[in-house]
Every structure is written in C-alpha cells, then in structure tokens.
Amino acid sequence: MKQRSIQKQLPHLVLATVIIMGVFAAAVVFGWSRSARRYSVIVAQSSAFTQLSNGINQAYVDLDCYIQNPDDASLEKYNISMQSAAEAAAEIKRDAQVQDIYYAIVGIENMLSEANRINLEIIDRLDLNSFNDIYSLLSESQTLLTYMNLRVAAVNTLQNEWMQQQLTSTTEWIQRLVFLLIPLLILILCTLLFFSLRIARRIILPIQQISAQANRLAAGDLSVEDIPDQSLLEFSMIAQSLNKMKSELSVMIEKIREQSNIAARLHETELENLRISNDLKNTELRIMQAQINPHFLYNTLNSIGRLAYSAGDHQVVQLIEALSDMLRYNLNHIERSITLREELENLKNYMYIQKTRFGDKLTFQIQTNSRRMNLRMPCLTLQPIVENAIVHGLSPYNYEGNIEVDVMDEDQWTLVRIHDDGVGMEPSDIEKMVSGAFEASCQSVKHTSIGFCNVKTRLNSFFDKQDCVTVRSELGEGTTVVLKLYCEKGGQNV
Amino acid sequence: MFRKSSIICCLMAILLICSGCSPTQQSTFDKDMRRVVFVSPQKELPVWVQAKSGFMDAARDYGFQAEWLGSEDCDLDEMTRQISIAIAEEVDAIITCPLTPGVFDQVFSQAKEKGIPVITVAVDASSPELRSAFISPDYQEIGRNQAAALHEAVGGVMKIGVIMSTIDSQNQIIQLNELERYIQDLDGSEIVAYGQDFANPTTGMYVFSEMLEQHPEINAVFVTSGDAVSNYGTILAGKGLQDSVVLIGMDAVEENIQAILNGEIYGVMDQDYYQMGYYSGEFAFKILSGETVSDVTFCDSMLVTKENVQQIMDVK
Numbered sequence: 097m098k099q100r101s102i103q104k105q106l107p108h109l110v111l112a113t114v115i116i117m118g119v120f121a122a123a124v125v126f127g128w129s130r131s132a133r134r135y136s137v138i139v140a141q142s143s144a145f146t147q148l149s150n151g152i153n154q155a156y157v158d159l160d161c162y163i164q165n166p167d168d169a170s171l172e173k174y175n176i177s178m179q180s181a182a183e184a185a186a187e188i189k190r191d192a193q194v195q196d197i198y199y200a201i202v203g204i205e206n207m208l209s210e211a212n213r214i215n216l217e218i219i220d221r222l223d224l225n226s227f228n229d230i231y232s233l234l235s236e237s238q239t240l241l242t243y244m245n246l247r248v249a250a251v252n253t254l255q256n257e258w259m260q261q262q263l264t265s266t267t268e269w270i271q272r273l274v275f276l277l278i279p280l281l282i283l284i285l286c287t288l289l290f291f292s293l294r295i296a297r298r299i300i301l302p303i304q305q306i307s308a309q310a311n312r313l314a315a316g317d318l319s320v321e322d323i324p325d326q327s328l329l330e331f332s333m334i335a336q337s338l339n340k341m342k343s344e345l346s347v348m349i350e351k352i353r354e355q356s357n358i359a360a361r362l363h364e365t366e367l368e369n370l371r372i373s374n375d376l377k378n379t380e381l382r383i384m385q386a387q388i389n390p391h392f393l394y395n396t397l398n399s400i401g402r403l404a405y406s407a408g409d410h411q412v413v414q415l416i417e418a419l420s421d422m423l424r425y426n427l428n429h430i431e432r433s434i435t436l437r438e439e440l441e442n443l444k445n446y447m448y449i450q451k452t453r454f455g456d457k458l459t460f461q462i463q464t465n466s467r468r469m470n471l472r473m474p475c476l477t478l479q480p481i482v483e484n485a486i487v488h489g490l491s492p493y494n495y496e497g498n499i500e501v502d503v504m505d506e507d508q509w510t511l512v513r514i515h516d517d518g519v520g521m522e523p524s525d526i527e528k529m530v531s532g533a534f535e536a537s538c539q540s541v542k543h544t545s546i547g548f549c550n551v552k553t554r555l556n557s558f559f560d561k562q563d564c565v566t567v568r569s570e571l572g573e574g575t576t577v578v579l580k581l582y583c584e585k586g587g588q589n590v
Numbered sequence: 591m592f593r594k595s596s597i598i599c600c601l602m603a604i605l606l607i608c609s610g611c612s613p614t615q616q617s618t619f620d621k622d623m624r625r626v627v628f629v630s631p632q633k634e635l636p637v638w639v640q641a642k643s644g645f646m647d648a649a650r651d652y653g654f655q656a657e658w659l660g661s662e663d664c665d666l667d668e669m670t671r672q673i674s675i676a677i678a679e680e681v682d683a684i685i686t687c688p689l690t691p692g693v694f695d696q697v698f699s700q701a702k703e704k705g706i707p708v709i710t711v712a713v714d715a716s717s718p719e720l721r722s723a724f725i726s727p728d729y730q731e732i733g734r735n736q737a738a739a740l741h742e743a744v745g746g747v748m749k750i751g752v753i754m755s756t757i758d759s760q761n762q763i764i765q766l767n768e769l770e771r772y773i774q775d776l777d778g779s780e781i782v783a784y785g786q787d788f789a790n791p792t793t794g795m796y797v798f799s800e801m802l803e804q805h806p807e808i809n810a811v812f813v814t815s816g817d818a819v820s821n822y823g824t825i826l827a828g829k830g831l832q833d834s835v836v837l838i839g840m841d842a843v844e845e846n847i848q849a850i851l852n853g854e855i856y857g858v859m860d861q862d863y864y865q866m867g868y869y870s871g872e873f874a875f876k877i878l879s880g881e882t883v884s885d886v887t888f889c890d891s892m893l894v895t896k897e898n899v900q901q902i903m904d905v906k
Binding site for chain 1: 621625
C-alpha cells in the first residue's frame, strides 16, 4: 500500500481549494469586468454619436450666430463645437468595432473637414454689407450639413443595430456565464467536499481503529488482532508502535507470569520445607520430651532386665529387650534414614510389646516378599501407621483384631501394605486423616505419637513424590494403608 | 491526490477562462482600405441583390471597403444625392447604374473634379468621359435574341405589346431598338402598344391589363423590365391567354422562374447581375491600383424558358 502523509495531503487539499476558488473568482471577476468594459464601450460610443451630431449642428448654430453678429465669442463657440464634433468622430473611429461604421465615420470626418474649410472661408470673407460673396459657400456648407446629418443618422442606425447586437450578445453571454458558473461552482464544491470527506474518512477511520485497539489494550486484552497497515504515514507509524507495544507487552506479561509461577512454586516449596522443618522440630521436641532421661530409662531397663533374667522370667526379659531396642532405635535414628529391614525390625519390636499388652486379642502378620530390604526410607514410618491401626481401628473393638503387614516389590517401588480389620473410616475421616486435621483434633495422639500426616509428609519429602501414602477404608471393613517406597532416590536407594 | 487535484484545477481553469472569454468583437479589420460605393437603382430588388453579392465578394477578394447604397424604387434624385454624399465623403470610387444618364451628368462631373473614378453598370453614362468603365449585359444582343425568341415562339405574324420601366431607360431603349430592327423585315409584324410600369409591379399589372383590353390582337409581349413579369403571367393566366400570348420578360428571379414553370409566361432574358456586381468592384479596385481596365465589358446573358429553367434553378 502506497503511504502518504497527512502533513502533505492537507496542505495539498488547501492549496487545491485555494487555486480552484482563485481561478473561479478570477473567471468571475474577469467575466464581469469584460461585461462592464463592453457596456462601457457601448455607452461611450452612444455618447460619442450624440456628441458628434450635437457638435455638428451646434457648430452651424454658432456659425449662424457669428454671421449675424460676428464676435470672438461666437467664433470661439463655433470652434469648440467643431472641435467637439471632430473629437467625437475620432473617438468613434478609434473604438469602432464594425468595419462599415468605421469607414462611414471616415467619410463623415472628410465631410466635416470640408465643411469646416468652407465655414472658415465664409468667416474669413464675411462682409455684413454684402452676402453675395459667401452665398454659394453658405449653400454648399448647408448641403454638407444636410449630408452629414443624413450620414450620421444612417451610421447611427448601424451603430444602434451594433449596440443592440452587443447588448443582446452580452446579456446572452452573461446568462451563459451564469449557467456555466453555477454548475461549475456546484461541481467544484462537490469535488472539494468529496476530497475533504475522503481525507476526513482516511483520518477518522484509522483513529477509530487505533482508539478501539488502544481501549482494548488498556483493558488488558492482549488477544486483539494487530491494527492493519494504514494508508496514511502518521497512522501507520502509530499503528506499528501500538502493535509493537502490544507484542512486547505480551512477551513481558508472559515472562512475569512465568516468574510469578516460579515464585509461587518456590514459595510453596519454602512453605513445605518450613512445614517439614517445623514438623521435624515438633518431632524432635516430642522425642526430646519423650527422652526426658532416655539413658536413665535405658539403663534402668537394663537393670530390670538383669534382675528378670536372674529371676528366670524370660518373658519379661524379652519384653524389656524389645522396649529397650525400640528406645535405642528411636534415639539413634530419628534424624537419619534407615533401611526397610531396620524399620521392619523396629515394627516387630513394637508388635511384640503390643502383643504382650493385648495378648491373643490382637494378632500380627508380617509377609516380607521383598528383595529390597536395604531400601532406604525415613525412620519411624511403619510403627506410627500400625499404632494408628491399633489406637483408631481396633480400640472400638477393645483392641481385638488382626493387623497384616505385606511387603512386595514392583518395578520402580516397593509397596508396604498395612491392613487392619478394625472399624474402618468414612471418606471424610480419610480426608481428615490425610490432611492432618484428624490428628489436630486428637490431642492425646498429638502429644504422644508421630501422626499419620507426619509420616506421609516425611515420606513424600524423602522420595520427592506426592503419592507415597494412600489410604483405603470402609466402615466395618477395616483400613488399608499402602506406602510406596520408591527404589530410586538419585539411584542410591536400592 | 495532489496530481489529481492539479489536473482538476487545470481543467477547471481552462473551462473558466474559456467561459470568461466572451466573443468580444475586436476591430481586427484593415483600417486603410479603399472605400468603394455602389449606388443601385433598387437596392432590394432581387437582381440587384445578386449584384450586391458579386460586389461584396469582390470587396472580400480584393480587400476594399464596399458600401451598398441606392434608392428603393429607381428614385433618380435619391441616387444622385447618395452619389453627392459619397463625393463629399471623398470615397475612393463610385459604382452606379445611371438609369437616365443625363440626370447623373452633374454628379459624375463633380466626382471627376474630385478625382473619384465612376464605374457605370447596366446603363452607361451620357458620355464615356464621365466614367472610367462600363460593365453591362449586351442589351443589343439581349434585345435581338429576345425578339428572335418571341418570333420563334409565336411562329408567325406578331402583334407586339412593349412594356418598359420607363421609356427613357437607356438599356431598355437599346433592347427596344433591336426589336424594332428585327421586325422591320417581318411582314405584318408590328408593335401595337407601349407601356411603362415604372418598376412597380402593381402599376405594371394595371398597365398590362389595360393594354390587353385595348389591343386584343396582341399575341406577343416584349417586356424590358423585370419587376412585374410574374404579375404579367398572372394576368395572362387570369384571362386565359397564356397559350395564345407569348411573353418574354427580363431577369430569372424566383417569381419569374415560377411563372415559367407554371406556363404563364414563355420565358425571360437572364442577365448575370452577380457577374456585373463582381466585375464592377474588381474594376474599381484595379483602377484605384493604377491598372488599366476595359472601357466597356459585357456580361453573360441567356434566354430562359421551360426547357432550360431547371439548369438556371440549379445554378442560382
């Protein structure tokens, strides 16, 4: 598209308007001045004819006066009249536009000259005592006067015809001019209007397009299409700038959005880490609380164990050994990862203690079909789950029930399934348990054990996954918690 | 945009300037031309209008100022006065038809004194000294041919009635003389009546009608004027005499041609007035330019009858 500048177009339109109107005005002025000149010539010619006729006849009147009373005043008047007639004839000749009139005036001039010659001779030879000498001259002069009047009358007729023709043609010409100029004026105005509207449209349309686009951009709508290329240079520049601005704005907003997402994820991670850290601290605190004097308890348990062994009560000895192993396990490994084997051993100690406590009402089965017993995992993950099963699942049945722990390998992870045939849970309770709300409402658990949510968080955090713990439960059907232990943790876990 | 505007501006400017340029008459004619005046006997009569055309064409061809003057109906006083005015105006040449040559002697003399050449047409001055050239149809030949044609058409003894403009019109007298000479040798043929129509058709109708009433033996009419010929045909037709009375008049003007076509008259002797007018202008200019021209020049003439009237109509 060929682009033009408003800066050039507007002056061109103004210039064209000025030129057209100037030419129009010049034509009108020119036409009217011509008409005025023609009227002026007509009037002047008419006036000259009157002056000629009057001058000739007045000269003869003055001549008669002089003959009757010869004095300088009459002679002066005669000369003035003849001069006036001669000047009128010369003027008519000068301005004559009709050949016949011109040559007729030439003849009249000749007659006037001859008559003046005779008249001057009459004046020269005038003798008041005798008119005989000048009579023939007078007669000849009078004949010339008659001829002159006849010829002036005849030429005047021609002149009148010419004037009539001129007036008619001038009037017709003025009418033609008016009939031509009016449509021409309308044409000029229409043309100017057309070009003005065209330019206005070429200005207004881009302004509308650009302002609409700018409004949408201002409203944050970056999906608007680019403003099309404009025919006017200035609008084209504005459109290109807006399009470029929109494009850069989109890129910038996209970057900001990405950065925002990253920041949000970072913040979330930080929150998660903070929460984990907090949980760890809480755990440590609880452990510390639980270890008010763990070495004292441990040493005391060893002393009790030796006494029991001395007394031959081997069951007590085993119980104390199991408890002391758990205590040692808790004290030594709480901040470190341990193997699946170690965790299962700790779970067995816990089960032995609980079995001793609840007797035959409570049964445990551990099925281990894994060859990944050295799989690293967070400490104290299985025992809290089993403890939950006893405390929440079997306690309504007076701690009567069965708890099964199955360990099995899959391709990328090892599943540890802990199932109890306790009361089970409603889905809302499962949700509460997973989210930690359940533990929060259960103060006794909160202060004495590591909660389910804690286990889940630590496992997810350890394996950097979000699906390490799943829970299935139905009321009356028991609860199954499955832990997914990923084999790989940087390839070092197996 | 600007280019379009410029083109539109230019077109409009041209239009406007054209509109502003009215056909103003400017004095573009030559102001140093010779002035030649033609004083005709009947300036509006068709034959003299033909002469005027020739005169004006000569003026255009040779470049002189031609002025067409004259009387309305062969007014000799008016003609001489116009010639006097022309002399007073000091025109360069005068052309006229001195119907009655003696009447023009004085003005011709004045013109000669002033050094103004006079050219006579159709009718010569009373003396060749008074004019520079004479251009005319050959009226002797016209009269002779007219008489012979009349005789041939009658086919026997002619009882002739003669009608002239005026009985002192020189060219018509020449024609009449030729008629009289022609019938001298014809046994029984004679002129039984003379009349004057004074170049006035109404007068001519009265004169001719009276002539026919008074001379019922007339079987041939010899008309030397052309003004009332068609009216004479009307009278013949009205009296039922168009087949028994042969009339040959003058001038193949429209009315006369129509009378021939209607069979009311036998024919007319046509004079080439255009040629006469053209030659008079041409000769005047040549005389003023110092060239020598023929003293007497005859123009063409012919008899126009029903047989060749179409040819004349085509030419005219």
